Amino acid sequence: MNSPKQQAARGRIAFLGLGVMGHPMAGHLARAGHAVTVYNRTAAKADQWVAEYGGQSARTPREAVKDADIVAACVGNDDDLRSITLGADGAFAGMRADAVFVDHTTASADVARELYAVAREKGLNFIDAPVSGGEAGAKNGVLTIMCGGDQAAFDRVAPVLFAYGRAVTRIGEAGAGQLAKMVNQICIAGLVQGLSEAIHFGQKSGLDMPLVLDVIGKGAAASWQMGNRGATMIDDKFEFGFAVDWMRKDLGLCLSEAQRNQVALPVTALVDQFYADVQAQGGGRWDTSSLIRRLRVLSGKA
Structure with missing residues (x-):
């Protein structure tokens, strides 16, 4: 399914995990008219969410989900x-x-398949549904959501997910959503490294790089990363966006899955090591576009 936002019937929803992504995602559900109960490991964040959006909070996941038709989650890892x-x-x-559990965590395909099997044994449904679009996409309700799981369960939850998604698509069976997210991250890793090298090369050559990016951004080199990160990369600004620490976690999932499938990912493995260099520079919380900072350090002009 890949269509404009749909009108979903109002229902009872639980949302587990109120980090930089989960907080606004749960907020969109409340604004869409759903009765939302939230849970967060740090209870103060759940209380803050309730103060902002209404609804109610619970002190355990079990308590939060007891009346819910759909349970959504966005946490850190497996x-x-x-x-x-x-x-x-x-x-x-x-x-x-x-009831249907919808997991927005970027996690392994193995844990998605594991929890799908456990859910089915208990008479429940499980959809792995990682997202792309970052914090800005979550706040603006325009995430891309890649789903794996049974078609019937997907059909039930898709209209609800359009509260914070601009594209909600079933990729295949359990685990397929997580695998699609890995494809997404592999694409981004190589693209950001290439963009970093291009901007660094242009600056070292004395070019007016804002002008150059404006020109080539109208041609075949155009990308989301260039349009949304090019200017800040030129200005050496990285205190925002999708953190290097998170990207390394995601690339670790990609590399582990590739090893299991005996697939070579030489560029991805190299960029992962470049991100390790950025972490060593103290940039674990910098945006992923900070790969260019590594090049500047190597050239002695950070």
């Missing part, structure tokens, strides 16, 4: 996802029969 789904206080212990 272990975080297991911690909110499994166990006596996990979401799966409290969800009503046939």
